[in-house]
Amino acid sequence: MFTRRRLLALGAALVLSARVAEGQTEKIPVVATFTILADLVRQVGGSRVEVSALVGPNGDVHAYDPSPADSRRIAGAKLIVENGLHLEGWISRLAKASATKAQIVIAGKGVTLRTDKSNKEFAEHGGTDPHAWQNVANAKIYVANIRDGLVAADPAGKADYEANAQAYLARLDALDAEVRAAIAKIPAERRRIVTTHDAFGYFGQAYGLTLAAPEGLSTEAQVSAKDVARIIQQVRKDKFPAVFLENVSDPRLMDQIARETGAKIGGTLYSDSLSAPDGPAGTYIDMVRHNISELTKALAP
Ligand SMILES: [Zn+2]
Structure with missing residues (x-):
């Protein structure tokens, strides 16, 4: 005979397993180097991903000093999203030290770079301006790279990632028009x-x-x-x-x-x-x- 207490415990366990079955069992852990990228990942990844940013709100991504906790987060990530373009000088060291198996997405890959080898400022920065995200058209390239990275890391979510990216890219087109109208x-x-x-x-x-x-x-x-x-x-x-x-x-x-x-x-x-x-x-x-x-x-x- 079941006691009342055992029945209650059994009921709770059934509710719990139903919840896991109805949603996704586990979210894809994604680490982005800074908040702007983390938001883009959230827009494309939706409810399938759990994303965190190493450099938090109002933080300075240029002069960042990673902590041991960052190393642990990177180690547990399935996907790392970085800007590239010589922005995060500290990320490759951190990824190496953490021995992470995560795939890496360079969000800025493929943008038309602002480069000027003759300019001292640019030369000090690998010859490249890393702030590509401030042009909304470039943010669209970031989103496409993030979408492709998510699909590669989690093929089961392909349809979701593609639909989310498409909807968000349309919002970015509207945003670009808003900027032009404002200027x-x-x-x-x-x-x-x-x-x-x-x-x-x-x-x-x-x-x-x-x-x-x-x-x-x-x-x-x-x-x-x-x-x-x-x-x-x-x-x-x-x-x-x-x-x-x-x-x-x-x-x-x-x-x-x-x-x-x-x-x-x-x-x-x-x-x-x-x-x-x-x-x-x-x-x-x-x-x-x-x-x-x-x-x-x-x-x-
Ligand atoms: Zn900057």
């Missing part, structure tokens, strides 16, 4: 901004914005008094209307440039990281929307 509202002579580091080169190139930055392509570079003097001169000469803060950089330098040139502080742009999920830039699409809203508020009449 069109800014008079051509006011499409000039300063940011702390050179994270918006692809954005500027795609959407017609001139940029200057004292820090260059990486936040790791030391800014010299000469760099700052050069920017101040350029801002005065070319009448840059505004300087912008970045979520990943110290605001003091921009305060100084604004003070010395009379340019206004335009707001905070999200460059290399998303905000916390409940912040103004919790997803890639919200990040781009937030940035164009800050730009048009400061620059459009």
